[in-house]
Amino acid sequence: MPDSRRAVLDRVAAVVPAADALDRPVLVAVDGVDGAGKTTFADALGDALTDRGAAVLRASVDGFHRPAAQRYRRGRTSPEGFYRDSYDLDAFCAVLLDPLRAGHRGPRRVRTAVHDVRTDADPGLPWRAVPRTTVLVLDGIFLQRTELAERWDVTVWLEVPFEVTYARMAVRDGCPPDPDHPANARYRRGQALYLAEHxxxxxxxxxxxxxxPTRPRVLRGA
Structure with a gap:
């Protein structure tokens, strides 16, 4: 890992409060558009926090997709559908975020996923007990929507141009590398709705x- 990347991760980790200071687990969101490198960054941030003595729980909003019939109820090309219907935010809050924020001193019981988008079914992950000293590091898109924004203790935004993210996703997912290609309209325009609204x-x-991603730069806040 280049020193500059480690230095950035350490700076971001230093912004995260200790769970003891809040008397409950700490919730950290790593937000950004598709292809921004959120999962990789969140994994590395979790490692940096672990090195500082934190008990880290990693999760992704992608474990909370709605079933396909609900995700595509407005049509398979709808940007509005991508933005508003992709995730079951009620379940996301009920089984993960809200138990972590609960005001009691004992362990919290959470689930880190309720849907596997590949099988379009519940993966059957068991409830797990996490201690009060946990730091949740969660990656995903749309994490600062109104329904979620006040639940986070720290939010990290990864700023990457669409031209770069779609080039990455062309390699990762096989989508066209041009952000303006018609095949990308559902996803780019759906993310544009989020950027404009929030x-x-x-x-x-x-x-x-x-x-x-090998040489990230802090633009603000750390």
Whole structure:
């Protein structure tokens, strides 16, 4: 890991409060558009927090997709459907975020996924007990929507141009590399709705330029 990347991760980790200070688990969101490098960054941030003595729980909003029939109820090309119907936010809050924020001193019982998008079924993950000292590091898109924004203790936004993210996703997923290609319209325009409605860049606690994931740069907040 280049020193500059480790230094950035350490700076972001230093922003995360200790669970003892909150008397409950800490909730950290790593937000950004598709292809911004959220999962890789969140994994590395979790490692940096572990090195600082935190008990880290990793999860992704992708474990909370709705069934396909609900995700595509507005049509398979609908940007509105991608933005508003992709995730079961009620379940996301009920089985993961809200138990962690509960005001009691004992262990919390959570599930880190309720749907596997590949099988379109519940993966059957058991409830697990997590201690009060846990730090949840969660990656995903749309994490600063109104329904979620006040639940996070720290929000990190990864800033990456669409031209870069779609080039990455062309390699990862096989989608066209041109952001303006018609096949990408559902996803790019859905994310544009989120950017316009919630200004996640402006409201994030920390903003990191992740255009080059080997050499990220802190733009604000750490």
């Amino acid at each position: 200004d996640p860049v402006g409201r994030a606690d920390v903003v990191v330029d992740n255009t080059d």
